[in-house]
Amino acid sequence: MIHGHIGWIDYVGKKYDASLKHYDKALTIFKKAFGDDDERVSETLNNIGLVYLGQRKYDLAIKSLNRALEIMEKKFGLQHIKTAGRLGNIGLCYLRQKTYGEAIAHWLRELLIYEREFGPDYIDTARPRFQLGCAFYNQRKYGEACVQFKLALCIFEESNSIEALDTATWLARSYKAQRKYDEAILQYKEVLKISKTYGQHNYWLLIEIAIVYLYHVMSGVQTPFGL
Secondary structure, eight states: HHHHHHHHHHHHHTTTTHHHHHHHHHHHHHHHHHOOHHHHHHHHHHHHHHEEETTTOOHHHHHHHHHHHHHHHHHOOOOOOOHHHHHHHHHHHEEEEHHHHHHHHHHHHHHHHHHHOOOTTTTTHHHHHHHHHHHHHHOOOOHHHHHHHHHHHHHHHHTEEEHHHHHHHHHHHHHHTTTOHHHHHHHHHHHHHHHHTTTTTOOHHHHHHHHHHHHHTTTTOOOOOOO
């Protein structure tokens, strides 16, 4: 157990090589004590995958995370709540690799598990929706991105989660990408309100708003919005 805890501390501190050494020791101990298909082995493999993700070694991360997922699927079944988190991490690796189809497939499966278990308004359903929005945005499917960001934002705001800030920002960017400048400006105003709520001061956000406002004016449409 101690190696796992130290590995996590090193991971949070971005001491990835040191983290891997401790996780490898923990993995050896757990396999010897409980067998290759134990839940603790899966958890350690998942954490090793996250370290590789932090190092941008995406192929190694996916390999470790897939093995962690296989153990959970074998132990609990394909649709069990304990498999959902593993799916999300794999999706993130594929997003970083720009393999958006695979990322979307994993997040959709994660989302369906959470919705079936907790209902559509549970906060854990908002996180895969946000990630789906990011994947669609990167595919330039901005309309589909807006749908996911809106749904996620409603849940984050209802839960008073700071995750609403990033979600609202990406929703505004999605409107901007579609040249829906009125909606983008209104959404950026909401982002500013959320920022103030959490005491966040992002000067780049003000630059983004100024750029959208400029695009709006250059489009030749009279704007009623004061920034």
